Amino acid sequence: MVGPLKTRGDENASENINQGQLKKLTVPSNEATTKRPALGDLQNRGLNRAVAAKDVAQKELKESKLPKVLRNAKARVDTHWKKQPVGASNVNGAVLAKPTEGGVAALLRANSVRTHTAPSGVLLTRQVSASTLIRGDKAAAEATSKLTVKPKSETGSSDQVNAPEPTFRREDSNLSKKSLTKLRAAMSKPVMGLAGVKKEPSVAIKKDVIGLVRSESTVRGAILKPSTTIQPSMSLSSKRFAGIEDIDAHDKDNLVLVSEYVNEIYDYLYKLEIEQPIHNDHLAGQKEVSHKMRAVLIDWINEVHLQFHLAAETFQLAVAIIDRYLQVVKDTKRSNLQLVGVTALFIATKYEELFPPAINDFVFITDDTYSAREIRMMELQIFKAIDCNLSRPLPISFLRRYSKAAGAEDEHHAMSKYFVELTLVDYDMASYKPSEIAAASLFLALHLLNGNYRASTGFDDEHWTPTLAHYSRYTATHLRPITRQIAKLARDAPQAKLKAIYNKYQGQKFQKIALRIELSGPLMDSIVGQSLKK
Template identity: 35%
Template sequence: MAARAVVPQRQLRIRDEGKPNVVAAEGRTRRILKDIGNLVPDQAVEGKHGPQPPDKNKRAITKKINGGVGKGVNVTKAAITEKQKPKPKTLLSLADEGHIINIKDTKSKDKNKKSLTSTLSARSKAACGITNKPLDSSVTNIDEADANNELAVVEYIDDMYKFYKLAEGESIVSDYMGTQPDLNAKMRSILIDWLIEVHRKFELMPETLYLAVNIVDRFLSLKTVPRKELQLVGISSMLIACKYEEIWAPEVNDFVSISANTYQREQILVMEKVILGRLEWLLTVPTPYVFLVRYVKASEPSDDEMENMVFFLAELGLMNYQISISYSPSTIASAAVYVARCTLEKNPIWTATLHHHTGYVEEELKECAELLVNLHRGVVDSKLKAVYRKYTSPDRRAVSLLPPAKSSTPDCSPEV
């Protein structure tokens, strides 16, 4: 019986461009993971990746100057080691010119200092000639409580919303019903009302609803859709929005079931592909929700009742075709906050803080606000009650049961 070849375990010899290199066998020279603090080992002076081979040119020059290879190499190595050897730095203290700074002692003193990110951002803006004007004394700093919250990105939040205001024009659609011979505004309202029910049934994120409606409107403005496929467009738009916004998106079969098997799985997937192709996969757009969360925060004092009232009015606006095509997302969000403050008798109706963050004055919101007041006034008698039922629940403070404002004038008060 032939003997089986045994591969040596200590070293493996491989070839690279004709030169033999000795590589340690896997697992033989692995070092145990030890302290990973910021202690700087002595080996660091020889390079980041371990000792480096001597430079032939440097060795030649040293030999010429000192008259001998051994002597020259020793002197050069000693000089380099003495020059580059760093002072040891530990996690608890830093040595700098004989002065010891204890980080642990100074940690409590630095809580109120600006973060490194904010400092670098300020320096970059100053270098580019960009300066932030100090807030007026009447404008409340709504991000002060989130100064130490990295997820709130307070250093960038204002710049982000400036960009949203510039980019929101891309998501606004013009009047497209004239190009839809089989559709009208009432059919659209019925579809959005049903999508709100589906959204609530699946317990989806609020961002998903606003994005789904945005996808529906943008697609209908680009392609003629027969009446029998309108619900299919709505289902596919919701599926796309779920995949974009949700952590656990509903399956396609869930949408088939909730539509009472009106459409097959293949039809939904084909329509999904058609919608994405028409929209050129542009899904990152500022919807009204993006502005709502910011403007609700700027509406001080803000509580659960105020927040739910704002979203109740905004969703009524989503169902209304005229509001959706006539006003930008930031205008709709601002008007919803304005009417909510009017309905809940907040005084003053429009503050300097809201004006600072929205960029709108009261007169610019009156027209859209009046439409929202009328929608609130007629929601009880409307046949489309998805939004009304949604906001009658106690967990949403039953804001839809509150009496609507008489008008959108600054001295408005709820109806008796």
């Protein structure tokens, strides 16, 4: 059972409670406050006193021993390659501490752990043959390593002979003593060009000795002859394709560009565009949908694409989905054509965009012609028709590669993108492969911007360099008929009925490419005229 509730008293209405209740609410009793806390306080105080006494005793002991033991000891400093005065170093390069007043040497931790202090009057030196180091024979180096004992009287002469040798102090472990001995022996005499050392071919030098010499040159600043340096091997692409520029040579440090796999990636893209073609006249079996209706649909999708600020890949993927669906489903009704288009754009945004618009936004742009449920149902039908495969390459993927191979500027790339989007609306251009569309668009942009647009010279194959022909896998002769059709679309764009792309590329964001005078100059007319003659 739940006991009676205790009401808290109001200081302005104290007549409602008695003094006992008020005392319980205001001041706690001594019994409640001192029953268990008093015992705990006593225990804590006893522990605190014991700990304090122990700390004081330890502190006094340390203070009494410190002046006697470490009075003359220097603080430990991590100086890996700090020079010391000549004659003041032991075998491992650590400075010997001066004796204290009591006659006992005050040893640092580095000396007490690692060094063996020699008796007074004895100097230990380690000698290693330079020829043994060059040959890289570690066993011979250990066999010829000797410890010689010299009297103290000879210390001065020995120091004078070895005066140029720098002495170093390093915090090293016992495992690295051998390598440090080799480094000191190598520094005592020149590595290469020694008169008494037999020169051997650089091919016979082992890799471990080369690594040792290279590490020594990095640390000590030693200069090696060109015969000992390892030249970087020539890249596979430069060996295989002499005379063609390697456009990925400077991208090895950029992981995003995956220069090691980029050629294999594009091999796969070329394979995919062959496996997933858009056939010529792919709307031939449609009863209610015509190529003009397709052009109107794609022109409207481009306007929606611009309104939503979507990526170029999104628009091109949406067009590819529409064509692949209409190529398979021959009984598409006219009333469902816009539903196919908006659903294709909805799928493309989820595939390409980082933050795709919500499905309600696509319902809104159709003026509530279709509901969200109808868009989802059409999405299932499209995925079934294209076998859930969205891997068909896009022209923009190839165009970026070709622009890099051509060393193109921003205006070249922007004009090529303008040509690519114009071809997506045209029904006759739908059967060309994406790589062909990208290559022909760049070929036309190079003519107009790099050539003399005021001269009616027609095509100039010199714009399509061997590097472009190699990376695009198309020759200028193969691209000429495609380029002529694109030139006609670009010249007639201002007078066309569907102007969504033309109006889009008049903006500052796209460098006003659609307004460039090169698009209506004599060079453009000569290219289109050649097409009309044929």
